[in-house]
Amino acid sequence: MSIPMTLYLPIAGNSVNILAVLGLGGGVGLLSGIFGVGGGFLMTPLLMMMGIPATVAAASDSNQIVGASTSGTLIHLRLGNVDVKMGVLLLIGGVLGGTLGVQLIKILRAMGNADFCIAITYVLMLGGVGSYMFFESLSSMRKAKKPAPAKAAAPAKASGYARFMAALPFQMEFRRSGIRQSALTPLFFGGLVGVLSAIMGVGGGFIMVPVMVYMLRMPMHVVVGTSLFQVLFTCINVTIMQAAENHTVDFVLALLLLIGSAIGAQFGARIGRRLHGDQLKVYLACIVLLVMFKMLYELLARPDVLLAAIGGH
Amino acid sequence: MRRPLLVAVLTAMLAAASGAALAESLPPLAVSPQAVAIDSLYNGEDLTVTGQVPAGSQVVVRLSGEPRTFRMKEKGRVLGVLWMNTDKVSFSGAPSVFLVAASKDAPAGDVASLGVPGLAKAIKVETHDPDPSALTAEFLRFQKAEKLYLENAGQVTLGPDAGDMRPFSAVLRLPSRLSPGAYSVEVLALRDGAVAASAAASVNASFVGAPAFLADMAFGHGTLYGVLASIIAILGGLVIGQIFSGSKSGAH
Numbered sequence: 001m002s003i004p005m006t007l008y009l010p011i012a013g014n015s016v017n018i019l020a021v022l023g024l025g026g027g028v029g030l031l032s033g034i035f036g037v038g039g040g041f042l043m044t045p046l047l048m049m050m051g052i053p054a055t056v057a058a059a060s061d062s063n064q065i066v067g068a069s070t071s072g073t074l075i076h077l078r079l080g081n082v083d084v085k086m087g088v089l090l091l092i093g094g095v096l097g098g099t100l101g102v103q104l105i106k107i108l109r110a111m112g113n114a115d116f117c118i119a120i121t122y123v124l125m126l127g128g129v130g131s132y133m134f135f136e137s138l139s140s141m142r143k144a145k146k147p148a149p150a151k152a153a154a155p156a157k158a159s160g161y162a163r164f165m166a167a168l169p170f171q172m173e174f175r176r177s178g179i180r181q182s183a184l185t186p187l188f189f190g191g192l193v194g195v196l197s198a199i200m201g202v203g204g205g206f207i208m209v210p211v212m213v214y215m216l217r218m219p220m221h222v223v224v225g226t227s228l229f230q231v232l233f234t235c236i237n238v239t240i241m242q243a244a245e246n247h248t249v250d251f252v253l254a255l256l257l258l259i260g261s262a263i264g265a266q267f268g269a270r271i272g273r274r275l276h277g278d279q280l281k282v283y284l285a286c287i288v289l290l291v292m293f294k295m296l297y298e299l300l301a302r303p304d305v306l307l308a309a310i311g312g313h
Numbered sequence: 314m315r316r317p318l319l320v321a322v323l324t325a326m327l328a329a330a331s332g333a334a335l336a337e338s339l340p341p342l343a344v345s346p347q348a349v350a351i352d353s354l355y356n357g358e359d360l361t362v363t364g365q366v367p368a369g370s371q372v373v374v375r376l377s378g379e380p381r382t383f384r385m386k387e388k389g390r391v392l393g394v395l396w397m398n399t400d401k402v403s404f405s406g407a408p409s410v411f412l413v414a415a416s417k418d419a420p421a422g423d424v425a426s427l428g429v430p431g432l433a434k435a436i437k438v439e440t441h442d443p444d445p446s447a448l449t450a451e452f453l454r455f456q457k458a459e460k461l462y463l464e465n466a467g468q469v470t471l472g473p474d475a476g477d478m479r480p481f482s483a484v485l486r487l488p489s490r491l492s493p494g495a496y497s498v499e500v501l502a503l504r505d506g507a508v509a510a511s512a513a514a515s516v517n518a519s520f521v522g523a524p525a526f527l528a529d530m531a532f533g534h535g536t537l538y539g540v541l542a543s544i545i546a547i548l549g550g551l552v553i554g555q556i557f558s559g560s561k562s563g564a565h
């Protein structure tokens with residue numbers, strides 16, 4: 001008798017190869033451990049290629065991220081890379097923003113142009129964030145090699161935005177990040193990412209990370225740990241909502257992905273620690289740009305089949 | 314019981330679509346297994362259909378799931394360059410699954426009209442599009458790409474003529490992507506370019522074991538299921554995290 005290699009998933013309504021799902025989880029978990037992003041933008045399309053419906057793929061992936069980010073947050077907590085205070089403020093902002101975003105998408109849907117707005121926002125934002133991060137970290141890597149001329153430019157650059165931030169009320173100390181900031185800033189940016197991720201239907205990790213780096217000026221290593229901490233709670237919320245309202249969470253699929261990704265995330269967190277902050281940023285920028293090009297290609301190339309199942313985004 | 318009614322409706326519908334309303338009925342079919350159990354290890358299954366058809370005829374075997382309405386979005390060009398989901402469109406009366414197999418010498422034209430292309434007549438399209446038939450063709454392509462509609466879904470073997478009948482045996486490969494429900498199996502005997510006789514049987518697919526338990530939980534107690542799924546995921550993440558930090562602690 002041979003060991004069965006496939007497993008039937010009752011919610012997805014299909015059977016999958018166990019090893020393929022474990023491997024997929026491992027690969028995405030590795031990325032999520034290194035960069036602090038959920039990896040949903042990679043996982044969902046790959047699961048769909050295995051014959052899992054889009055809605056089930058996305059919801060089960062959220063369930064999986066709950067486990068993977070628990071494991072990732074744990075190791076980053078031990079390494080001292082989680083700014084809990086910042087994370088909680090971002091989370092509060094995110095929940096408020098997410099609620100607003102869901103209402104906003106309803107209005108857009110009623111007006112009829114929702115899909116168009118979503119796709120354009122997506123491509124522009126990914127393109128903007130990706131290229132900014134890419135060139136910024138490349139130039140700071142060059143500056144690190146030649147430290148002398150960098151100092152002259154720095155004070156002039158910082159003035160406008162930094163002075164505005166310092167003038168805001170409710171200033172407080174974020175010891176883990178080593179910064180002093182108004183409590184309003186993380187609330188505002190958390191809310192902004194919440195609105196965007198509700199509209200786009202993604203976890204928002206790869207929008208949140210650049211926001212923490214450039215808008216909140218947090219050090220890259222703390223950004224990754226704090227992002228994972230925040231992603232954990234966002235995905236618990238999504239899992240419960242999807243299970244209650246749409247019945248699209250396949251727990252067996254999530255568990256298989258989880259075993260792969262939690263192990264991958266452990267190695268990822270260790271690899272991330274060995275990389276320099278600017279290197280991390282360049283690699284993440286490349287991934288963000290890749291996703292942008294993939295979306296752009298999908299928008300420009302004629303699809304194989306001119307129909308789409310409702311439920312996916 | 315809804316099943317006999319369903320089979321009758323389906324048979325009538327499909328027979329009408331293929332212009333076989335006058336065909337006589339065949340002796341009863343033997344279908345094995347009569348019920349498909351979808352357990353954790355289910356990964357598609359062979360369904361064997363045997364019976365008798367009139368001597369000299371060819372055989373087409375079809376398996377179809379309950380007809381349902383598929384709500385989808387049409388993809389079109391926006392601003393002349395961008396492909397996006399545009400209008401809503403719905404297809405009703407389309408079977409959830411549709412498998413066709415034919416004996417080797419069955420005329421290709423007849424097999425096509427009894428197979429996936431022939432479904433076009435039975436499917437109703439609701440759309441603003443001026444050309445619904447192109448949309449139906451697109452829908453059939455979509456279902457084929459999803460492997461829910463399959464031509465050449467198995468093998469049909471014919472025996473030699475024995476008197477005025479000949480035996481046949483068909484093996485259909487059920488897809489791994491199968492939902493619980495009633496499925497209708499039809500055998501059509503082709504002679505002189507028309508359906509000379511037909512017969513139908515029903516096969517029921519249902520969840521057993523772990524899939525039954527999980528589906529019950531997910532659909533019956535959604536919130537509890539979501540909370541439990543989250544808690545188990547957190548515990549799983551913690552356990553794996555512990556294992557790794559324990560085994561690697563010496564390295565730091």
